[in-house]
Amino acid sequence: MTTRARQFDGAIGASIKGFDLTHAGEPCDLESLREAVEQRMTQLLLESGDQADLLAAAMRAGALSAGKRMRPLLVMLVARDLGCTSPALVDVACAVEMVHAASLILDDMPCMDNARLRRGRPAIHVQYGEDVAILASVALLSRAFGVLATAGDIPPVTRARLVARLSETVGTQGLARGQYQDLHGGARTLDAIATTNELKTGVLLGVAVDMAAIIAQADERVATSLRAFALAAGHAFQIRDDFLDLPGTESGKDTGKDQGKSTLLASLGFEEAQRRLARYLDDAQQHLEDALGPQGGTHLFVGGLFAKGRARLRVPLDAARREALVN
Ligand code: IPE
Ligand code: IPE
Numbered sequence: 001m002t003t004r005a006r007q008f009d010g011a012i013g014a015s016i017k018g019f020d021l022t023h024a025g026e027p028c029d030l031e032s033l034r035e036a037v038e039q040r041m042t043q044l045l046l047e048s049g050d051q052a053d054l055l056a057a058a059m060r061a062g063a064l065s066a067g068k069r070m071r072p073l074l075v076m077l078v079a080r081d082l083g084c085t086s087p088a089l090v091d092v093a094c095a096v097e098m099v100h101a102a103s104l105i106l107d108d109m110p111c112m113d114n115a116r117l118r119r120g121r122p123a124i125h126v127q128y129g130e131d132v133a134i135l136a137s138v139a140l141l142s143r144a145f146g147v148l149a150t151a152g153d154i155p156p157v158t159r160a161r162l163v164a165r166l167s168e169t170v171g172t173q174g175l176a177r178g179q180y181q182d183l184h185g186g187a188r189t190l191d192a193i194a195t196t197n198e199l200k201t202g203v204l205l206g207v208a209v210d211m212a213a214i215i216a217q218a219d220e221r222v223a224t225s226l227r228a229f230a231l232a233a234g235h236a237f238q239i240r241d242d243f244l245d246l247p248g249t250e251s252g253k254d255t256g257k258d259q260g261k262s263t264l265l266a267s268l269g270f271e272e273a274q275r276r277l278a279r280y281l282d283d284a285q286q287h288l289e290d291a292l293g294p295q296g297g298t299h300l301f302v303g304g305l306f307a308k309g310r311a312r313l314r315v316p317l318d319a320a321r322r323e324a325l326v327n
């Protein structure tokens with residue numbers, strides 16, 4: 001592992017270690033894909049060499065700190081499972097991860113979730129100040145589109161589609177809308193909460209697999225199943241993330257930040273939320289199988305990603321944590 005610690009997601013690499021994610025004779029283990037993404041991100045966010053350049057430092061700290069890299073790995077793995085090894089993939093993957101990193105910086109700001117810890121480190125606004133954090137987030141978003149605009153070997157029409165898809169994902173029908181609903185939606189029905197989760201979390205997984213499908217020129221049926229997979233996985237992922245907000249949970253992030261918010265966990269309660277998470281996961285796996293068949297690196301990755309969540313969620317909550325959950 002190259003980055004500082006997969007200290008908060010050890011299960012992901014470990015559970016897949018030893019598997020050969022070979023596709024079409026080309027070896028591709030998860031760690032080398034992850035390393036390729038991280039090296040390229042590091043190059044794309046070069047140090048300015050100026051110690052006083054806090055904006056560049058904040059961008060790097062936001063994007064290069066120890067995240068799971070779930071979204072860029074989905075781009076790479078889905079494309080490979082579709083038989084595509086275009087050299088442009090890694091840049092496309094990095095662009096998606098930059099959007100994600102930008103969203104996390106804003107999400108932690110005092111005017112949003114008011115969180116102070118991210119990926120086991122002080123949040124970006126805590127390290128660099130709120131003004132620099134906002135600017136770093138905007139600059140990372142802008143960099144993401146710049147990277148997409150210059151990623152090598154993509155026909156112009158395909159590139160335009162990629163840019164359009166990413167832009168929809170960030171905007172008023174995607175992340176920004178989802179975050180707005182999360183903060184301003186108040187008490188909501190289960191369906192409304194699920195819609196918020198889809199917008200704030202699912203659509204970015206959706207665009208990751210969509211971009212892979214676009215570059216790999218997958219047919220419409222496959223692309224539709226892939227998108228359904230990503231949205232179901234996004235629902236499962238956000239419910240699991242809601243569990244990570246429970247006091248006493250170790251995830252490298254603050255806990256208790258969802259108190260007072262409408263989450264599926266708070267609305268459904270522990271057991272029902274667990275059941276719903278499992279249902280979404282089964283749906284995700286079914287859609288993935290419809291798209292790519294029963295094997296492949298994406299299957300292994302997604303299975304490993306959620307294995308730790310399943311194990312963790314089997315641990316019963318003690319009375320105090322149950323209390324914290326329902327209040
Ligand atoms: C956190 O995403 C934000 C959500 C959408 C729940 P991740 O859990 O993928 O965050 P990192 O990138 O691994 O830190
Ligand atoms: C936010 O969901 C999803 C984003 C768009 C960043 P959360 O607010 O629950 O994510 P965490 O728990 O802070 O990572």
Ligand code: MG
Nearest residue numbers: 107112113182
């Ligand atoms: Mg939030």
Ligand code: MG
Nearest residue numbers: 107108113115
């Ligand atoms: Mg948050």
Ligand code: MG
Nearest residue numbers: 241242245258
């Ligand atoms: Mg959360």
